Structures are given as structure tokens and as C-alpha cells.
Amino acid sequence: MTATPLRTYPPAHRLDLVEDLHGHAVADPYRWLEDAAAADTEAWSSAQDDLYAAHRATYRTDGTLGAESLTARLGELLGAGFVGTPAWRGDRRFFSRRSGDQEHAVVVVAEGDDERVLVDPVALDPAGTTTLDAWQPSKEGHLLAYQVSTGGTEESVLHVLDVATGELVDGPIDRARYSPVAWLPGGEAFYYVRRLPPEQLPDDEHQYHRRVWLHRVGTAPETDVEVFGDGLDHTNYYGASVSRDGRWLIVSASAGTAPRTDVWIADLSTGGPFVEVAVGIDAETGAWIGRDGRLWVHTNLDAPRGRLAVADPVEPGVEHWRTVLAEHPEAVLEDVAFTDGGPDDPTPTLLLASWRRHTVSEVTTHDPCSGAALGAVSLPGLGSISGLVTRPDGGSDVWFSYTDHTSVPAVHRFDATTGAVTLWASPPGALADLPPVVARQVEVTSPDGTTVRAFVVARADLLDAAGNPKAPAPTILYGYGGFQISLDPGYSATTLAWVEAGGVYVVANLRGGGEEGEEWHRDGMRAHKQNVFDDFHAVGDWLVAHGWTTPGQLACWGGSNGGLLVGAALTQRPDLFAAVVCSAPLLDMVRYQRFGLGVTWTEEYGDADDPTELGWLLGYSPYHRVVDGTAYPSTLFTVFEGDTRVDPLHARKLAAAVQAATSGAAPILVRRETGVGHGGRSLSRSIALTVEQLQFVADATGLSA
Secondary structure, eight states: OOOOOSSOOOOOOOOOOEEEETTEEEEOTTGGGGOTTSHHHHHHHHHHHHHHHHHHTTSOOSSTTSHHHHHHHHHHHTTTOEEOOOEEETTEEEEEEEOTTOSSOEEEEEETTEEEEEEOHHHHOTTSOEEEEEEEEOTTSSEEEEEEEETTOOOOEEEEEETTTOOEEEEEEOSOTTOOEEEOTTSSEEEEEEEOOGGGSOGGGTTOOEEEEEEETTSOGGGOEEEEOTTSOTTEEEEEEEOTTSOEEEEEEEETTOSOOEEEEEETTTTOOOEEEEOSOSSOEEEEEOTTSOEEEEEOTTOTTOEEEEEBTTBOSGGGOEEEEOOOSSOEEEEEEEEESOTTOOSEEEEEEEEEETTEEEEEEEOTTTOOEEEEOOOSSSSEEEEEEOOTTOOSEEEEEEEETTEEEEEEEEETTTTEEEEEEOOSSOOOOOOOEEEEEEEEEOTTSOEEEEEEEEEGGGBOTTSOBSSOOOEEEEOOOOTTOOOOOOOOHHHHHHHHTTOEEEEEEOTTSSTTOHHHHHTTSGGGTHHHHHHHHHHHHHHHHTTSOOTTTEEEEEETHHHHHHHHHHHHOTTTOSEEEEESOOOOTTTGGGSTTGGGGHHHHOOTTSHHHHHHHHHHOGGGOOOTTOOOOEEEEEEETTOSSSOTHHHHHHHHHHHHHOOSSSOEEEEEESSOOSSOOOHHHHHHHHHHHHHHHHHHHTOOO
16 A cells, blocks of 8 residues: 655555566566656646756755756866877877866867867857767878767767868768777778667667777768678677778777686788787777787786786787786776887887876886886876877876866876876866865775775865764765776865865765776675665665764765766665665666666666566566655755767656655655756756755755855
8 A cells, every 4th residue: 555645645556566586576666667658657747847846946045955056166266277198199188178167078189389179069059959979180180080979868979080170081971889980091081889779779779889980080970991890799899990000900899898808810911800908808898009000909808907018010819919917906907008129120128007096096117028017107196097108109197087076187198208297288277175074984894794895075174183074964975886987086176066065975986896906896786786775775874874964854866877986875775775765866776777777787786577677676676676755865866858878758657656655754866857868968957966966965954054
């Protein structure tokens, strides 16, 4: 019998739908909400819009947490903008940049002090709904391939422009979502990835069936030559790269998001066949041809934290690999780069390796032949770096981006001849003034004894001399825990706005992520997914036990796979949290693979069509864990109608179920947004979403700045 809620919610009829799935009786009373176009669904969604608007109208309008003040402060915290590491092509350098007031980042080309904007999404679409998905200059730097999509769909369309004139010379080429661009020398052609035409595919497979194609600039894409992919898994994602001299083509393939990669190499100079580098192996492998002409391999084969090996591209198989950097016992190998003598001397002189030790970055130097450790590169602080970028024509310089909890990302340059690290490029805007903020890493024991780490960020004046809280405070616990993604230290306007107002912000590094390597990932996937939720709850319990917060002041927040995480927190530990922010979530784990890109995630979660794996999924599926009469915490589902990765139906179904089941007065709300999707969005829309999420949490946890 359904409990009578203390709030009035939009009516949502319950279907008497119970299916026998491999011996499990699985109820699905709100399946009708899967159809976004149905009149009943639209009426329900519109009523939810009205309910949310009415609740939002109750938020305070004055003070630090008022909408106007929060919007202004987030604008200031993001006002520095962004600058990316350079992609060098001779004397030209290409990079992404966003000034403080720009809605989207632009692509810039520079020669000396002369800079020009090449691609500006707002110039293409003044409404701001077009996003720049990827870009790649030709090897000579005279052409630029770029991909854009509109309305949040991430359905990339590829174009090519002339760098000197800015004029389009090729495109549009559609169906290029998640496509690399691998230029051949001279810029007359490139390899890329494109899906087969929809008319050749079943209706439910239009998102798949990618192939690697050879495209000649200026020709119709219908004449492109199919190079690779026929007969392989229809969910494969492909990578492609061409060596600087144009001799070698390397292609990689991963079935969906499975944690394994197949790699092949072909000698273009002879027109030879594709030769296996690593195929059919349960490991991830990345390979490239160095300036020294050798095949370098970054793999977690027999090394869950990663290792670096080298081989002759003529004999590229695993049996010919020689390990240069062995697996580290604690740190995960993230990236490598080589310095050398420049255009006339490609012999490596120094090997740089970036590592992640419990999410904090380190960079070490090594002998490029033996891998022997030589020293360490000085970093600006305890944070994270991205990219180790060198010039394609060699030299002694390496560029990387660095950030931490209070430092905006900036580009630094390492000089191998002196060992010095200098600031090379700062974001173009003004840095916001910040109060003293402390970030400390804590260790928590999960129920099975596993040590889980988390970063706790708080205002210094709210802590005692030992760095412990003077009193419990409203706290946001954020997590992800999946797909080998690591939540590394980084600048976050959301975090700083919350902390400035007197709250505590915590980022949990859960199993399922990549923080500790592939074993850490696999300990939180498939049959072991409950470990992720147990880790998250353990961090929440630790925060309460150590005086950082109370259950009445604790909120959890997550998106996408992190939305599944907080959906599990909502249904498994409603006693622990006062508020839940669940964004673009997966929540019906019985039917998830039927929608969006769900079929590509079965290696991460399990296949509901398999009797055993359905049992795993039913064990934690939030939609199937709702219990009538439970006092659920305040919950805000945020969904985006252009989302082609995770269908908003998940949030609709769980929202309806929790609204019907809850016995408490805490609001269960849905905020939906059109014209945006799962990924990138304009600056103003990002700020508007964050303001509403922060206000919701502040209201539910009692934060008053």
C-alpha cells in the first residue's frame, strides 16, 4: 500500500506491471514515463516544472546565498577563464582559451605575439547552444579539423578550415561523434571515425557501427575509403594515429567502455596489412611511434598501475615488448614524454613520467634507454597535472597544465637542459580573491577493510589548530566511482563558493575509479559495484563520527555514473543524508542498456539479459530499491532534454517512485532543462545550474552564510 505523502505531488498513475525476468519478479509501475513524447509524460513533466519553480521561489534572495549574489560570485570565481596546453606545429601553436566572460572556449592560433581566433562557437551560434567537441591541426599546421555539435546532443559534425585565411575548405561531415582525426603529412587527407549511415542499420543501433575511414580533403564523404572496423564489435570505439613521417598507422578499438583495448599497426609505405600489437588481451594499451622510430607502449598488461614498454614497429607483438618503466607499487603511470636534440637529432635525451599517487600528481625523470630514475620535477603544489606536451619536431621543452583546490589551471614549461619549471601561460582573466582555505586528505575504512581516501575542503577559520572542525557544518559529499575515472585535486568554483559560505566540501575517491589503478577500478564494477556505494557511505559515516557534519547537515551530490551513486545513497542510506543532488543519472539498472549509450556500459555494470548479472543489478538498482513509508531526504533530480548518453527517463521514473513512497516532508523535485545535454554547455547556463543546486542544498542542510 502506498504511503500518503506529507506533500502534494503531480499525479503519476502506477501500472500493475510485474515481469518475470530470469526468475525475478520485477515491478515497473512507471514505465510509461519512458516515453518523453507521450501526452501523459509531458503533462507530468510540466507539472514537475511548476512544482520546482514554486519551491525555488521560497529560497532566500538576499545575502551570499541569494541567487543574484551566488551568480555574481561564481562569475568571479570563474573569471580567470581557461587556457590549454599548446599543440605546436613548427612556429605556430594552437590552444584553447576562454576569457572570463566568454560563454565557450575558442581555438586560437599564435605565431610569436600574433594571435588569431580560429573557431568560436558563439560566432557560429549566437544562441550559445553549439559546443566545440574536438580539434586537431594538420602536421604542418596549415589546416585545422574541428568538430561541433548543437543542443547538447554531442552529435559532432566535422569541418576543416584554412588556418591562414580562416575559410572553410571541407565539411560538414556528420556522424563523427567521438572521432579522432589523424592527419597524413601534407594535409591532403586524414583518417577519422564515422558511423555507418542510419539507413543501413537497425533502428536501435544508429549510435553504433563505427568505422575508420580515409578522407581526402575537399571530396564528398560518400567517397571515403573504409579502412578498418568491418566485422568487429558493433559497439567499438576507435582511435587512430599516424606517425610524424606518415609511414605508420596505428588503430585501437575498445568494445564500449570495456577496460581493454585492441591495437593494430599498418605500414603505409608498403600498403601492408594491419599487424597485431595487442589483440584479445584483458588489458588497456596505448601505442605510438616516437621520433626515434620505435613503437612505445603504455599498458596495464601484467601491471594494473601501468608500465611503459618499447618495441620495433616491424615486430610489434607483446612477446617483443621490453619494459622501460616498470609498474610502481603505489603510483599510477599517467603519461610520458621524451626530450631530444631537436629536429636534426631525434635520439631521446630524457624521459619524463607523470604519476598519480593517491590522486596527487608527481613527475619524475628517467634515463630514456634503461628507465633508471634520475630525479623529480618540481611542481607548484599538491595538485594534479594534465598532459606532457612536446614539439613534434623535438627539443628540450615539455609543457603541462597544473591545478589544485585553490589554483586555476595554468600552463607550465619544463626545460630539460636546466631542470627548471616556469609559468608559461596563465588564464586571461582576473583571479578571484579567496579566503584562507584548507584542503586535507583523510583515510576512511570501508566495511570490508579497504582504505578509501577523500579530500576535505573547508575555510581555515572554521578549523582548530590541528585542522579539525570546531563544530559540525553543512557538508557536500561528492563522488563518482566508475569507468576508471579519477577525481583528482582541481580548481572548482562550486566547491569554493560553498566553502566560502561556511560549508565543507568533500570529494571521495571510491573504488570503481582510476585513483589506484585497474584493480581499484575492477573492485568497483560488475559484481563488485556495491563496494562503491559502501565506500561512499563509509566516508559519510566518518564525516559524522569525526564531527565534520551531522546527518541533518550532510548532502550527497553526483552526476551521470555519480548520479547512480547518489541514487543508491538515497535508497540505501536515507538516514545518512539531508539532501541529494542527482544529475543526469542512471537509476533503472534493469532497462538502462535499452536507452542512450547504455549498451556500451554492460562491461562496467553487467548485462541485464544475463540471469546472473541481472541479479547484481537488481541488488542495487535505485528504482527497484524504493520502499513505501520511508522518510526520504530532500532530493533534486537535474535532467537535460538533449542528453543522448543518459536518457532523462531514469530521473523521471525514480522521482515518481520516491514522491509516491516518501513519508516525510522533504521535497522530491525535478529540474529539467532544454537545449543542453550530458556534456559541455555555455558558461551562463553552467552558472545558473550551479546556483540552483547550491541553493537547494543550502536550504536542505541549513547553511546560512
